[in-house]
Each structure stands twice: as structure tokens, then as C-alpha cells.
Amino acid sequence: MPFKxxxxxxxxxxxxxxxxxxxxxxxxEYDPEMExxxxxxxxxxxxxxxxxxxxxxxxxxxxxxxxxVFVISTYPISTGTVVACRAVGMLEVMDRGKKDNKILxxxxxxPVFDHIKDVEDFPQEDLNKLQEFYSxxxxxxxxxxxxxxxxxxxxxxxxxxxxxxxx
Numbered sequence: 001m002p003f004k005x006x007x008x009x010x011x012x013x014x015x016x017x018x019x020x021x022x023x024x025x026x027x028x029e030y031d032p033e034m035e036x037x038x039x040x041x042x043x044x045x046x047x048x049x050x051x052x053x054x055x056x057x058x059x060x061x062x063x064x065x066x067x068x069v070f071v072i073s074t075y076p077i078s079t080g081t082v083v084a085c086r087a088v089g090m091l092e093v094m095d096r097g098k099k100d101n102k103i104l105x106x107x108x109x110x111p112v113f114d115h116i117k118d119v120e121d122f123p124q125e126d127l128n129k130l131q132e133f134y135s136x137x138x139x140x141x142x143x144x145x146x147x148x149x150x151x152x153x154x155x156x157x158x159x160x161x162x163x164x165x166x167x
Contacts, residue, residue, distance in 0.1 A: 002035035006082055008058035008164055011157050013108055016069045016083045020053040021076035028079050030055055030066065037079060047136050050129035052077045059163035062099040067163040069103040072126055074110060084108045087156035089119030091130065092148040100145075103156050118153040 009015045019028040019037060025048050027041040043049075052073055055066035071077065071085055085105035093100045104122060106113035116122055127150060134147035 003030060003057055003082075004032065004035065006057040008056065009084065011087070011160055013084050013086060014105075014160060015057055016054050016071050016085045016103075016105060017057055018052050018054040018071065018077045018081045018083060019079055020049045021078060022049060022052050022073065023076055024049045024053075027053075032066070041141060043140055045140075047133070047140050050133050051126060052083075054083075056103065056160065056163070057082075058165050059160070060165055061101065061159075061163045063095060064098075065100075067103065067160065068100065069105050070130065071105045071107060072113060072116075072123070073107055074112060077107075087160060088116050088122055088153050090151040090156040090159055091134075092151055092155075093134070093145065094148055095145045096143055101159050103160060104150075105156075119150055120152075 003017050006015055017030060019030060025043040026039055028037045029040040030037050052071040054069055056069050059067035061067040071083055077083060085107055087103050087105050089104035091102040093102055106116050131147060138145050
């Protein structure tokens with residue numbers, strides 16, 4: 001499915017394309033040149049994606065890829081699903097010496113998350129899972145990737161706007 005027609009949205013409500021559902025061990029990644037989602041890696045053992053993971057369409061991040069996003073949800077969201085989201089925070093990540101920040105988001109269609117406005121409202125259990133995930137990922141993939149810090153909503157909005165491609 002080509003995602004080039006999926007709009008960015010705006011800084012208040014943007015679209016996310018899910019590549020890896022919560023609990024997934026197969027890392028799927030959208031390739032804009034192929035206009036397809038492909039398998040880019042596999043996690044083994046107990047290491048799983050702690051939240052839904054994907055990208056924000058119509059963006060270009062500092063690592064020369066689409067801007068990444070983690071989306072909390074009640075249930076895992078299927079690969080290829082477009083989800084309208086609100087940014088609530090950002091993971092500041094360094095991947096092989098390049099900034100590879102990830103937006104933390106909540107789906108606007110899940111009212112159970114309406115109370116989450118900023119990173120301090122995000123469930124601590126899920127933040128702990130993300131930190132644990134990034135503590136094991138370098139060994140699993142034999143790459144230098146580090147979670148440097150967790151930033152607030154304001155930083156996430158700034159990142160979204162900076163990565164948004166001009167229409």
C-alpha cells in the first residue's frame with residue numbers, strides 16, 4: 001500500500017502509520033522508494049516493541065528517514081494502519097551517531113487517553129518499558145543506539161514541525 005497520499009495533518013493532530021504493533025518482534029519499515037513496507041530486522045527472545053511503532057508521513061527527520069513515532073493504545077494496532085494522533089512527548093535517541101528522535105503519541109480516537117496531555121501524564125510503566133527496550137536494543141542489533149532523554153510535548157511539537165516536508 002503506497003502511503004505517499006497520507007497527509008501529515010498538523011502539529012495538533014497528525015497521522016501516524018503503524019509499522020510494528022505493540023509486542024511485535026518483526027521490525028517492519030516503510031520504504032518510500034518502493035512504496036512498500038518491508039522486513040528490516042527481527043528481535044529474538046524476550047525483546048519486543050513496548051508500544052506501537054511507526055512513522056509520521058510527509059516528514060523527513062535528521063537521520064534521513066521518516067520521523068519515527070511510538071503510539072500507546074489499548075490494543076496492538078495492525079501494520080499499515082493510519083492513526084490520527086496527538087503528540088505528548090519525545091524520546092531523544094542517538095542511533096550510530098545521528099539524532100533519531102521518536103515522537104510519543106496517543107490516538108485521538110481512544111478517549112481512555114484523553115487525560116494524557118504531556119509526557120508527565122504518560123503511564124510511567126510504559127516509559128519504563130521504553131527505557132528497558134533501549135537498554136537491550138544495542139546488544140540485540142549490534143548497533144550503537146542510545147535513549148538519551150525523554151522530552152515534553154513542546155519538544156515533540158517542535159520536532160514534528162521541523163521534520164514536516166513542505167507541501
